[in-house]
Amino acid sequence: MPSSRRSSKRPYSAAHRPLEMQRATGGRRQVTRHGEEWTVQPVRGNEKEYVCPGCHHRVAPWTAHVVAWANESIFGEQAALDARRHWHTHCWSIAE
Template identity: 35%
Template sequence: MPRSNRRRPDPPPRAPLGAGVDRTVSGPDGDWVVRELRGTSSTKTYTCPGCFQDILPGTPHLVVWPARGTFSPADGASERRHWHRSCFSARGRRR
């Protein structure tokens, strides 16, 4: 039987390596844009603002910034914070 010449559909676009999909989270402390990072993309040690513990390279975590208009890394780098997932979820229960 001859091979068909039908073209396969293009795969869906993927996010750049290490970059997650941005989503907006609302809470009593305001609206936040949240990006999940896989551990493979992190190369630096960050301090979580929720527990003040280190987020070591290779650890999956969240990058969070206020949801005000658009964000570009050059404009809002000072407002980005790296959080443990559980610490960001519990931020309303902390002092």
């Protein structure tokens, strides 16, 4: 027997919400620094500890931060991805 409750889903006649690409890609974005293209992705943190290349202090475990990598490398795309670095969010935002 069907439920008598009304569905809370979007009615068939209602318009779809536009896709938010920023959310769909996990916040990943492309930026240009010093004429070089970078991919930057915010992360919530995990149990590993990293050293921020901006301030040379540790990025404590479970601390939200950003991961950045150059889109191109003379050694190839995979080498650029392998050379990614974990930055404090503030350090990345003020890096020149």
